[in-house]
Amino acid sequence: GAGVSQTPSNKVTEKGKYVELRCDPISGHTALYWYRQSLGQGPEFLIYFQGTGAADDSGLPNDRFFAVRPEGSVSTLKIQRTERGDSAVYLCASALYSNQPQHFGDGTRLSIL
Amino acid sequence: SQQGEEDPQALSIQEGENATMNCSYKTSINNLQWYRQNSGRGLVHLILIRSNEREKHSGRLRVTLDTSKKSSSLLITASRAADTASYFCATDHNTDKLIFGTGTRLQVFP
Numbered sequence: 447g448a449g450v451s452q453t454p455s456n457k458v459t460e461k462g463k464y465v466e467l468r469c470d471p472i473s474g475h476t477a478l479y480w481y482r483q484s485l486g487q488g489p490e491f492l493i494y495f496q497g498t499g500a501a502d503d504s505g506l507p508n509d510r511f512f513a514v515r516p517e518g519s520v521s522t523l524k525i526q527r528t529e530r531g532d533s534a535v536y537l538c539a540s541a542l543y544s545n546q547p548q549h550f551g552d553g554t555r556l557s558i559l
Numbered sequence: 560s561q562q563g564e565e566d567p568q569a570l571s572i573q574e575g576e577n578a579t580m581n582c583s584y585k586t587s588i589n590n591l592q593w594y595r596q597n598s599g600r601g602l603v604h605l606i607l608i609r610s611n612e613r614e615k616h617s618g619r620l621r622v623t624l625d626t627s628k629k630s631s632s633l634l635i636t637a638s639r640a641a642d643t644a645s646y647f648c649a650t651d652h653n654t655d656k657l658i659f660g661t662g663t664r665l666q667v668f669p
Contacts, residue, residue, distance in 0.1 A: 450601070479656070488647050488659030489602065502656055537601055544655040547592065550601030 448472070450551035452538050458557045461530055467523040467554045471540030478521050479548060480513055481537040489537055495521060496544060528558045565648060565663040573668050578635040580663040582648030583628075589651050591624055593633050596645045596662075605633075605646075640669045 451470040459465055471478050477496055481489035491505040495515045503513070510528075515521040525532055535555050539548035566581045584591070590609045594602040608615045608624045608631070615622045621634040635642055645664050649657040 477655070481659075486662075488649075488662050489657075491656045491658060494656050496655070502654070505656070539602075545589065545651060547604040547607055548602075548657065549604070550594075552599070552601045 450538055450540055450549050452536075452551035452554050454554060455552065456555045456557075458559065459528060460559050461528060463528050463558075465525050465528055465556065467525075467536050467538075467556070469521045469523070469538030469540075469551060471519060471521070471538070472549055473519075475540035475542055475549070476518070477541040477544045477546070477548075478515060479539045479541075480521070480523050481539065483535045483537055483553070492523070492536075494544070501544075525556075530558045532556060533558045565646070565660045567663060568661070569664045569666070571666040571668065572638055574638060574640055576638055576667075578638050578642070578665055578667070580633045580646050580665070582631045582633070582660055584631075584648070584650045584652070584658075584660075585629065586650075586652040588626075589653055591622075591631050591651075592649045592657065593620075593622060593631075594647045594649060594659075596647065598644075602647065635665075638665075638667045640667050643667045 453468045479494050480492040483489045493503045493513050498518045510526045513523045535553040537553045539550045541548045592607045593605045596602045606617050619636045624631045645662045647659050647662045649659045
């Protein structure tokens with residue numbers, strides 16, 4: 447069956463621009479997670495959805511970052527006024543329920559010039 | 560911030576040898592998970608061990624957990640070139656989110 451799909455796979459944009467990153471989780475998975483991974487580091491938690499609601503957004507670095515999951519399936523991570531420090535790989539994962547093994551997409555590599 | 564620390568940061572071995580990676584964490588947990596990441600790809604779940612378990616096996620993988628020392632180890636036996644990847648431990652520290660360590664980069668030479 448289909449795994450977690452993330453689009454685009456690569457995104458290059460200029461400082462100050464707005465970007466949207468999309469995640470299609472595995473069908474039926476109620477939990478969805480966003481992480482950010484810098485080179486040589488482990489994934490860093492950003493936000494977690496249980497269904498449509500953000501159950502924990504404590505990892506979002508500031509108010510330029512926002513994520514939605516309006517129908518409890520697809521999620522979009524939105525970054526306003528991008529900065530060069532936002533450059534990283536953004537990973538999405540889904541799980542049948544929270545505290546279950548997570549299934550990851552291949553990520554979106556975001557480069558801010 | 561990252562909860563766990565893997566040790567060593569990098570490990571190079573020959574095919575057929577065993578590889579051992581260690582993970583230390585800071586706060587109490589419900590479970591600890593190990594993931595593998597190939598270059599440029601997402602993470603793949605390997606094994607989950609609960610806080611009341613001490614050892615778990617899956618194929619060539621063996622994971623131990625010592626909650627008194629807040630540490631875990633991952634042993635890969637009879638390694639193969641295809642095992643070359645980065646390995647991460649992740650802990651939930653009694654929440655619904657995972658906190659990942661810094662990873663061990665394993666290189667297995669044929």
